[in-house]
């Protein structure tokens with residue numbers, strides 16, 4: 001028994017101690033699969049579990065033997081270690097969680113079970129790629145990396161600045177005919193196979209089978225792979241997922257432009273956006289806007305928000321569905337009522353305070369119990385757009401609003417010493433049926449009687 | 456119309472039975488019948504000819520026709536990639552179904568499905584799939600098992616070649632630079648291997664991988680030739696990317712040219 005386990009481990013090229021890999025136990029593997037995996041991947045591994053239809057990307061059909069995250073040549077199956085890693089780490093940015101709550105022996109049994117689902121593992125041996133030596137961050141040449149990025153055409157899918165807005169991005173389909181979106185390189189947290197330079201270098205060499213991203217193994221030198229990998233890694237903007245956001249207090253006038261130096265001092269809060277799940281399922285409209293960054297600066301009576309989000313296509317005034325945003329505030333008397341914007345509006349839903357902006361030049365404030373009417377209904381001018389710009393896949397919008405608007409009646413007041421819940425809804429006209437919404441975070445203004453913030 | 460010419464008299468009866476003399480187009484249901492009928496004459500032909508040579512002097516010349524009207528071709532939108540757009544002075548149309556005024560169906564891969572007796576030498580000359588103007592040339596190609604398959608990028612833009620065979624191992628490789636060449640091979644016979652480019656989703660090409668040199672691809676008038684066959688009885692299959700396959704059995708004699716017609720029906 002022990003000998004067999006050791007041989008299997010060697011064949012898998014594992015980095016974990018051989019003693020940790022148990023002897024294969026198909027029954028135990030199958031049982032663990034049934035408990036943890038079948039609800040997404042289906043009882044027989046066909047990717048058709050009860051939860052499958054809702055998710056983008058869809059849970060994999062494991063009987064096909066096509067794997068995205070490998071350390072092996074394009075078209076060959078993953079190593080045992082690759083599969084173990086996927087189970088161990090999960091696939092961030094998708095619905096596939098990590099499985100660290102399962103003990104290591106169970107995870108190895110799952111690896112054996114996964115391999116039994118597809119004949120690929122019998123007739124094609126994995127062909128591990130060799131990684132060129134890592135020069136290290138200090139010796140990586142980012143400028144060279146950027147030139148290689150141009151030369152290799154990463155921009156065709158990922159966009160010139162890596163914001164998932166390349167010329168081919170909107171029309172991409174995966175090998176199963178489902179729409180798929182390239183990764184946004186500023187959002188390393190959406191990478192499934194890891195966002196470190198080494199992970200990126202590996203993706204380049206192996207390609208992402210099934211996703212349409214090709215292998216560059218024969219198209220680029222070992223050195224250039226690392227320059228490029230470090231360059232791509234350098235595009236990441238690490239997110240600040242705060243539950244409580246602290247706007248910056250300034251005296252005098254608020255920033256009136258997007259590049260006012262005071263934005264550099266304002267705290268950043270990133271909020272994750274998720275498409276509202278429709279009956280057709282999440283994959284019917286793969287998410288295009290996955291996060292929004294909020295910064296806020298206020299003085300005695302007004303607050304300014306600088307909002308930044310990546311949207312691969314610009315739809316402005318001429319478009320039937322212009323890009324748009326709602327900054328949503330919970331008026332004090334609705335606290336606790338609307339748990340998440342995912343479910344709002346619903347019958348009898350409380351009204352929320354919507355500060356609305358659209359690329360068609362509309363902005364304003366309204367109190368409403370739903371979104372749809374808001375986009376055409378008359379609004380109070382309390383909220384105004386001070387500036388907006390779209391540049392290479394990225395919107396930036398500057399909204400100003402009184403801390404305590406006089407109208408509409410019941411509008412949310414942002415007061416010092418109390419929390420005000422804030423969330424966002426974002427519409428991408430290029431993905432017109434999708435509405436992306438964030439969770440709530442709490443705005444917390446410092447006590448105005450104490451000096452703080454701005455200069 | 457199907458003509459039966461210069462066929463060894465002993466085989467005429469069989470051919471009439473299995474389609475050559477039939478005025479109706481063959482459909483796929485003829486396959487089983489044809490196969491069943493083929494084994495006996497094949498053995499007979501061999502016996503009389505002695506040990507069969509790998510190649511011979513018989514050929515099949517035929518036409519593939521489309522019954523009905525082909526779906527209208529659509530203009531391909533290439534404007535997303537200016538490098539593609541610039542290479543075409545006039546609009547490019549989809550080629551899923553290409554038929555001429557007489558119903559000649561282009562891009563059909565016709566090959567000997569059964570009856571070829573190897574082993575056959577593997578050509579060292581590569582079969583080339585060229586990417587030019589963000590279009591594959593040729594769209595349909597035949598290649599022998601283990602013959603070098605050379606993929607060339609003649610465009611100054613990124614192409615990726617995403618091959619999705621069912622039997623051979625798949626691959627998806629990038630060719631970012633003009634002039635880049637990659638050589639691959641297929642180790643198992645397989646018909647209808649699909650190639651596509653994810654950067655330019657309209658690009659499509661197909662390969663038929665066979666163990667022998669007995670195949671052809673129909674031209675603009677639907678005509679194809681399979682040459683160098685030893686005398687014998689063969690199951691011939693015609694494969695079209697949209698309409699699937701049709702199969703017929705045919706016998707050929709040394710030095711003879713036999714004609715064969717396939718008809719697909721537009722859906």
Ligand SMILES: [Cu+2]
Nearest residue numbers: 614652654655
């Ligand atoms: Cu291409």
